[in-house]
Amino acid sequence: MLDRRRMVTGSGAMAAALALPTRGARAAESDVQVDVIVIGAGAAGLAAAHDLRAAGRKAIVLEARGRVGGRAFTDTSLGPAYDAGAMFIHWAERNPWVQIARELGVETQNEPWGGGFQVFANGRPMAETDRLKRRGAFGQIDRRLETVDLTKHDLSVRDLLGDLGPDMSQIASSGLLLSIGEESDRISARDYQRLWAGDDLVVPSGYGNLVARHGAGLDIRLNQPVSEIRWDGPDVAVTTPSGTLHASACIVTVPVGVLKAGAIRFTPELPARNRDALAGLGMGALTKIALKVEGNRFGIAPGMSFLEAGSPGQLMNLDLFPDDKDIVIAYCGGDHARALSVAGTEAARAYVTELLTKMLGSDVRKAVTGISFPAWWTDPYSRGSYSVCLPGRETARDQLAEPIGGRIFIAGEATAGGGAMTVGGATLAGRAAAAAVARIKA
Ligand SMILES: Cc1cc2nc3c(=O)[nH]c(=O)nc-3n(C[C@H](O)[C@H](O)[C@H](O)COP(=O)(O)OP(=O)(O)OC[C@H]3O[C@@H](n4cnc5c(N)ncnc54)[C@H](O)[C@@H]3O)c2cc1C
Structure with a gap:
């Protein structure tokens, strides 16, 4: 058994890089109206987009990088593949990725x-x-x-x-x-x-590759770093290099480090409760x-x-x-x-x-x-490996997930309670945010 409360050791996983069935950057799309915007194509964003689709909503995912998967990334730059980010399917007994892997026909193994x-x-x-x-x-x-x-x-x-x-x-x-x-x-x-404990599995073909494959069929726009979210109007307006998109609701799954660095400007600024939550979390x-x-x-x-x-x-x-x-x-x-x-x-x-x-x-x-050397700490789209609660601030995770203006929802590994710091937790948090959005009228 090896879980987030124990040391990380063990080998990486091997896989050929997979072609991503996602859409690349688009031509300028000024003032486009969409149903729901999901920011970030990591585990949380993909889970939210899948569940929204299942609920009959139309979601588009805006991703800053030129790839899907976020902090789950199988790197092949050295030839042999290894998982440069997440590698273990932690607490496999209840981790949704065991089922997702099975559905995609991807093998998992004991560590x-x-x-x-x-x-x-x-x-x-x-x-x-x-x-x-x-x-x-x-x-x-x-x-x-x-x-x-x-x-x-x-x-x-x-x-x-x-x-x-x-x-x-x-x-x-x-x-x-x-x-x-x-x-x-x-x-x-x-x-x-x-933090949840349990058995760990690995994905011989790469956990990062598995997460990326899970993005297949979703409407994902790559190379679209979001710089501003406006929520003072009748809808949520999200600014990207290709223009501004308007939506009835928005799920923000960027890492806590990115939010803390102020890389996305909120107008008006985030409510005090969410800002206070960010102050209680580090990376x-x-x-x-x-x-x-x-x-x-x-x-x-x-x-x-x-x-x-x-x-x-x-x-x-x-x-x-x-x-x-x-x-x-x-x-x-x-x-x-x-x-x-x-x-x-x-x-x-x-x-x-x-x-x-x-x-x-x-x-x-x-x-x-x-x-x-994917240095997650200096990477502008992660700013660290995963969220950590500062002493005395253990309520910050739930507080961060409190809805903003009834239509913006922060989700991701940081808001996953006992599942925090993991791909499985990010997925559960993304699903919870999608369920909250699905309750809002389109
Ligand atoms: C070295 C390392 C080892 C790890 N090991 C494990 C492990 O063994 N098992 C495990 O379960 N977890 C592990 N983790 C943690 C796991 O990778 C994360 O908890 C999980 O991938 C987070 O998913 P997420 O969707 O919340 O965030 P992310 O995967 O970070 O997704 C957020 C997405 O938002 C994008 N983004 C950022 N800024 C913007 C912007 N301005 N506009 C648009 N998009 C933006 C990012 O590019 C990213 O794709 C590890 C992490 C690291 C770094």
């Missing part, structure tokens, strides 16, 4: 464990005494959640672990960098506690850096994982040659991932290559022939 695991400190195998000291540290959070009373007031996860002492507390919370992607003092313990920075490593396997069995844990704040997991592919995928999160994202692709390549060189020897340098 492939068993490739082996080794712990390092500064690129050298960690001393046995240090390893034993660390053993069980990551489990301390769940143990505290079972015993500490959070009913009266919320705590940060760091405070939850306070009695472990500074050293152990730092080690225990460092696992969150690879699951939540955030530093423990910025995570609400109550919100963390309510984590779970980051994957994939290196193409060719011509040498360094005696490593495919699927092996290395955990670099010399400095807890810079915890990094490396999946080596997953599914026998010529790639190594490094994962990190929190401020360390933010710094690498800002430093850029070449700096990230040098950082991971040097770490691998310490672990495997200097031949690594000539074996590394490429990098893929």
Whole structure:
């Protein structure tokens, strides 16, 4: 079992890129009247558009990028495919993607464990005494959640672990960098506690590819970054590079990071309740850096994982040659991932290559022939990996979803309650928003 409350490790998935049966950018469409506008063609937006169609409504989806899927993205730029964003179908027992995959004839599998695991400190195998000291540290959070009373007031996860002492507390919370992607003092313990748990599945042909395929048949307009939403008139007016579209209702599924950055101007501004909700949410920075490593396997069995844990704040997991592919995928999160994202692709390549060189020897340098680094933290259309509730702000997710003027609905992983931070949660949130819109008269 592996879920959002546990560390992210394991290999990426493989797939050929799929041609998307969607419509590209259109010629200028000034002041066009449509029924419902959905902003964002990620899991939430696609779910909303499907359900609106099923309810007999006509929805168009406006997407800023030139592709469908948002933070679910199977990257083939290195040759072998891997999921650069979402990879696991979390809490599979109730995740709608199990059914969607089945309907599309896409295979899902249990998470492939068993490739082996080794712990390092500064690129050298960690001393046995240090390893034993660390053993069980990551489990301390769940143990505290079972015993500490959070009913009266919320705590940060760091405070939850306070009695472990500074050293152990730092080690225990460092696992969150690879699951939540955030530093423990910025995570609400109550919100963390309510995240759903369950079994995880993977999609061998790529979770990103599966999500993109789900967009087939919908009216999706690519390369249409929305810059303004006006809701002071008789309808909702949405501004894109191709002109302004008017609709009776609008579902906004862009990530919280995009809303917080003010990339979409609301006129009039968002109501105080929604602005306050945004202030209570942040974006984590779970980051994957994939290196193409060719011509040498360094005696490593495919699927092996290395955990670099010399400095807890810079915890990094490396999946080596997953599914026998010529790639190594490094994962990190929190401020360390933010710094690498800002430093850029070449700096990230040098950082991971040097770490691998310490672990495997200097031949690594000539074996590394490429990098893929979709830095979600600096990406203008995501601004982070997924939403995180700040301590004391665990109501922010529900508050963000409160309807605006009775016709604008914010939906996406951030509003998914216990399903937050996941593709499945985004889908459920998109469906809930579609149901609310379907109740409004066209
Ligand atoms: C590295 C990483 C690993 C992850 N691992 C997992 C995992 O294993 N399992 C899991 O379930 N989840 C995982 N997630 C989280 C998951 O990817 C997200 O929760 C989910 O994809 C969010 O879906 P969404 O529809 O809410 O948002 P998005 O997928 O972000 O969709 C929003 C869309 O809005 C578009 N957009 C942004 N700005 C504008 C604009 N101005 N105008 C128009 N469109 C705009 C974006 O381009 C995007 O396509 C991971 C995420 C990352 C980054």
